[in-house]
Amino acid sequence: MVYTPYDFNESVRHRTEYIEExxxxxxPVAGISFDGGVxxxxxxxxxxxxxxxxxxxxxxxxxxxxxxxxxxxxxxDFAHQEGYARxxxxxxxxxxxxxxxxxxxxxxxxxxxxxxxxxxxLFAEMGRTPEEDLFYTLNYDGEFVSLNWAAAVxxxxxxxxxxxxxxxxxxxxGVPDLQTALRRALRAWAAGRLxxxxxxxxxxxxxxxxxxxxxxxxxxxLQDLQVEAAILDxxxxxxxxxxxxxxxxxxxxxxxx
Amino acid sequence: MGERLSTNHSGDFMALLRARGxxxxxxxxxxxxxxxxxxxxxxxxxxxxxxxxxxLNVGDRRATAANAIxxxxxxxxxxxxxxxxxxxxxxxxxxxxxxxxxxxxxxYYARTQLQEMSLEGKLAEVSRALAGNLSMALQGIGMFIPVxxxxxxxxxxxxxxxxxxxxxxxxxxxxxxxxxxxxxxxxVFDYIxxxxxxxxxxxxxxxxxxxxxLLDIAADLDSATAGIEKVLPIARAVTAEGILEITExxxxxxxxxxxx
Numbered sequence: 001m002v003y004t005p006y007d008f009n010e011s012v013r014h015r016t017e018y019i020e021e022x023x024x025x026x027x028p029v030a031g032i033s034f035d036g037g038v039x040x041x042x043x044x045x046x047x048x049x050x051x052x053x054x055x056x057x058x059x060x061x062x063x064x065x066x067x068x069x070x071x072x073x074x075x076x077d078f079a080h081q082e083g084y085a086r087x088x089x090x091x092x093x094x095x096x097x098x099x100x101x102x103x104x105x106x107x108x109x110x111x112x113x114x115x116x117x118x119x120x121x122l123f124a125e126m127g128r129t130p131e132e133d134l135f136y137t138l139n140y141d142g143e144f145v146s147l148n149w150a151a152a153v154x155x156x157x158x159x160x161x162x163x164x165x166x167x168x169x170x171x172x173x174g175v176p177d178l179q180t181a182l183r184r185a186l187r188a189w190a191a192g193r194l195x196x197x198x199x200x201x202x203x204x205x206x207x208x209x210x211x212x213x214x215x216x217x218x219x220x221x222l223q224d225l226q227v228e229a230a231i232l233d234x235x236x237x238x239x240x241x242x243x244x245x246x247x248x249x250x251x252x253x254x255x256x257x
Numbered sequence: 258m259g260e261r262l263s264t265n266h267s268g269d270f271m272a273l274l275r276a277r278g279x280x281x282x283x284x285x286x287x288x289x290x291x292x293x294x295x296x297x298x299x300x301x302x303x304x305x306x307x308x309x310x311x312x313l314n315v316g317d318r319r320a321t322a323a324n325a326i327x328x329x330x331x332x333x334x335x336x337x338x339x340x341x342x343x344x345x346x347x348x349x350x351x352x353x354x355x356x357x358x359x360x361x362x363x364x365y366y367a368r369t370q371l372q373e374m375s376l377e378g379k380l381a382e383v384s385r386a387l388a389g390n391l392s393m394a395l396q397g398i399g400m401f402i403p404v405x406x407x408x409x410x411x412x413x414x415x416x417x418x419x420x421x422x423x424x425x426x427x428x429x430x431x432x433x434x435x436x437x438x439x440x441x442x443x444x445v446f447d448y449i450x451x452x453x454x455x456x457x458x459x460x461x462x463x464x465x466x467x468x469x470x471l472l473d474i475a476a477d478l479d480s481a482t483a484g485i486e487k488v489l490p491i492a493r494a495v496t497a498e499g500i501l502e503i504t505e506x507x508x509x510x511x512x513x514x515x516x517x
Contacts (some may be wrong), residue, residue: 052368073266076368077273084270084361085279238499239339239364 009114019140020156022118026062026152027225029122032167033133034181035138037234038126041185043193043225050230052242053078053123054091058232061121062153063140068119071138075101075123075152091220092124097136097144108141116140120153126232126241130175152188157195162206163192182229182245184254190214193221222254268370270341271385281354286413300391301479302438303333303344305406307431307457308464311496312406312415313503314344315468317438317475318490319483334491339499340408341379346436347422349372351393351447353377355401362386364409380418380426387424389497404433408495415495417459418464431456438475438482445471465492465503465511467473473517 029042029049040050040060050060053075058171061068078100079091101145109116121138135151137160138144145151152163166188191209195201201208229245236243274280306313316333319326333345338361344410345352362382366374374382383405394400405418417433421425433448449467450456456464469485476484479482492503 048371053373054366054368073369076365080270080361080365080368081273081277081279084274084357237502239336240367 008112015109015112015116016141017133019116019118023063023120023140024134024155024196026120026155026196028152028163028189028196029060029062029169030150030152030163030185030188030192031122031124031135032150032181032185032188033130033148033175034178035130035175035234036178037184037231038124038133039178039229039231040124041123041189043221043227044228049228050244052230052240054083054098055088055239056126056232057091057093057096057123058230058242059121059123059232061119061138062155063119063121065119067117068121070120071101071105071117071119074090074104078141092134092136094146095121097123097138102138102144103144104142105138105140109141110253122151122153124151124232126234128234150184152192154192158202159192159195162195162209163188165206167192178231178249179183179253182250185229186218186227186253187214190218190221193217194204198244218255227254259268266369267426268366268374269356270365271389273365275357289499290443299346299402299436300479301331301346301436302442302472302475302479302482303346303404303435304439304468305344305404305429305433306468306492307389307415307417307461308461309453310415310461310491311408311494311501312342312417313464313468313471313492313494314342314406314490316344316491317436317467317482317484318469318488319481320349321481324480326483330490332491334362334493336493336495337379337405338367340404340410340495340497342384342493344404344406344433344435344498345401346439348401351390351399352401352403355390358386359383364429366372372412376409376411376416379407380405383418383420384424384426387420387422391423402435404435406433406495408497410497413497430482436482438472438479441478442471442475443462461494462511465508466515468492469511469515473515 034068042049042060051072053059075096079096085089089118105117110237117140119140123136125134129187135147136144137151137153148243150167152160154160154163167184229250231242231243233243300334301317314334318329318331320328320331335343335356337343343356363374379406400422403420407416417429418426419429419433472490473484473492476482489505489508
């Protein structure tokens with residue numbers, strides 16, 4: 001049997017369909033800068049989803065758990081060997097995502113004889129100021145995008161757009177504090193999830209994502225799921241900047257009963 | 258990508274460095290050429306004292322090479338993580354490399370395994386790093402002696418461990434010290450214990466005062482110890498809340514109150 005370019009295109013199309021079908025139902029992740037650091041937020045059942053990679057680097061994603069685990073360990077390995085062999089200052093998000101992780105994911109996607117990664121991942125790097133914070137989103141085909149202030153990964157690219165609208169509202173003024181950042185991230189999560197699973201929303205338009213609709217949806221979701229949120233703390237004196245937020249820190253921003 | 262990562266799921270940083278060819282193994286001494294270690298010069302004084310909230314570490318800042326004073330602002334008290342301090346005496350270059358290794362090793366374990374390395378695990382890791390340094394140390398180069406201070410969160414108390422150059426570990430009840438000056442002031446520790454009571458009951462100020470006094474005596478008796486006259490020492494403590502940095506102002510305040 002001869003393997004033709006047509007077969008290649010066809011198989012890539014099949015892979016894309018296969019992966020996107022599986023990603024659609026994933027729990028989105030929102031990332032946002034605030035005055036005291038960087039925040040990642042998602043909702044989950046039991047498995048932890050937000051992970052520390054290095055001193056000023058964290059990561060979360062949606063998709064296949066074991067694929068995410070491979071990316072997580074790969075990023076940690078690279079960050080620590082570089083931090084030791086050179087210096088912690090040389091461990092940057094663009095080196096970790098751009099050179100250590102993305103090429104392997106791209107190779108796996110292009111290799112039609114092997115299983116591709118079923119993931120969308122969000123990396124966050126804390127700078128000295130919010131202006132210097134960086135987010136990288138990484139797609140299942142190895143493509144990555146860098147962003148300031150806020151970023152999101154969700155079941156579909158359109159859902160991600162809706163999330164960013166919630167994370168950076170038009171009437172926003174200045175750098176948010178942690179409370180505001182948490183509130184926006186939670187709304188963004190709801191918007192992203194709704195958009196990915198409810199096909200009607202596309203026709204109804206973004207205006208249909210009203211406060212009420214988002215709150216009702218969140219209340220529903222919180223019956224089965226719990227909020228997981230982690231920060232890199234800009235001002236802590238501790239060696240470890242990464243910290244999972246406690247329940248009592250998250251509770252004030254949850255929709256009332 | 259997958260197969261390159263499947264080798265190291267134990268959180269062992271040394272295994273990762275070895276697999277990637279980044280671990281610098283000191284060369285073994287050829288048979289017949291090994292000789293007894295030369296009398297090592299560990300020119301300095303570092304002190305670890307228990308006090309009420311944990312363990313206080315104070316380190317002299319002089320760095321020497323034979324008779325020459327090379328540097329008077331060396332940092333010999335370093336945090337390994339939020340609950341562990343290391344005080345070093347001996348070969349500075351080799352010590353700094355191993356400190357860097359240990360810092361990454363603890364972080365690497367915690368981040369890959371999603372749990373903190375136990376205190377026992379950390380202490381064993383220090384032993385392993387020292388044992389790895391042995392072939393160099395036997396040739397009389399790169400030998401250093403660490404004192405490790407840790408806050409034991411399970412027991413709710415500070416603990417002090419000292420090592421020999423081969424990696425053997427001993428736990429100390431009240432204090433630990435290393436460096437050429439420390440041998441000369443051993444008796445002073447016991448004198449303070451017997452006249453003023455145990456260190457672990459002292460406040461931070463009281464413990465700091467004893468440390469500065471001890472360092473001053475060490476400087477009188479040991480040329481490789483600068484003492485507190487010209488440059489203030491480095492002082493850090495490890496407590497239940499993490500590492501406590503003691504400021505120059507705090508040290509200057511206490512120095513003023515001493516009758517020297």
